[in-house]
Amino acid sequence: MKGSLIIVGFFCIGIISGFFHWTPDILHESNISFYALCALMFSVGLNIGNDPQTLKTFRSLNPRLAFLPIMTILGSFAGALAVSMLLPSRSIPDCLAIGSGFGYYSLSSIFITEYRGAEMGTIALLSNIMREIITLLFSPLLVRWFGTLAPISAGGATTADTTLPIITHTIGQQWAVVSIFHGFLVDFSVPFLVTFFCSL
Numbered sequence: 001m002k003g004s005l006i007i008v009g010f011f012c013i014g015i016i017s018g019f020f021h022w023t024p025d026i027l028h029e030s031n032i033s034f035y036a037l038c039a040l041m042f043s044v045g046l047n048i049g050n051d052p053q054t055l056k057t058f059r060s061l062n063p064r065l066a067f068l069p070i071m072t073i074l075g076s077f078a079g080a081l082a083v084s085m086l087l088p089s090r091s092i093p094d095c096l097a098i099g100s101g102f103g104y105y106s107l108s109s110i111f112i113t114e115y116r117g118a119e120m121g122t123i124a125l126l127s128n129i130m131r132e133i134i135t136l137l138f139s140p141l142l143v144r145w146f147g148t149l150a151p152i153s154a155g156g157a158t159t160a161d162t163t164l165p166i167i168t169h170t171i172g173q174q175w176a177v178v179s180i181f182h183g184f185l186v187d188f189s190v191p192f193l194v195t196f197f198c199s200l
Helices: 002-019 025-029 032-050 053-059 063-086 092-099 105-116 118-146 150-160 164-171 173-198
Strands: none
Touching (some): 002 118, 063 092, 063 150, 063 173, 092 105, 092 173, 105 118, 105 173, 164 173
């Protein structure tokens, strides 16, 4: 829990620093966030490579874990349908389009803004950011309440990058390959599913 709070704390500091322009202009004009993410992924890869048990553990995992991305997608759709019943002002396709972002806020919000306008795009952005923050902050509780795979499903498309460190810290390095596989497939589905529901 402490690690999650530190991560979210840095996220909040970043928001405040950007809002008040406390950072040098070069940070706004460059791809520093991309390079930081690359460094993060390199560090995770280094940890996986330094652990000789990772590959052995992965080979011993249940093959049914290959269906985890599908279950994440179906679970997200179920949640979006439930929300659509609570929000009669929003259509089912609108809620499913937002749910299809799976935490990939940058891409999904752009697509939804183009198809359904800025208001829907903003809702999608906030919804998907909240999904990522919940994963970062509550991964230990998700494991305790729902089991080992819960943080991976909760993270959606982010489990291959931004939430990967907290997930591996919470449930162990042996789940890193599953998390990356899950994140990659869910990530790949986002543009197709979002545009499909937006076009309905």
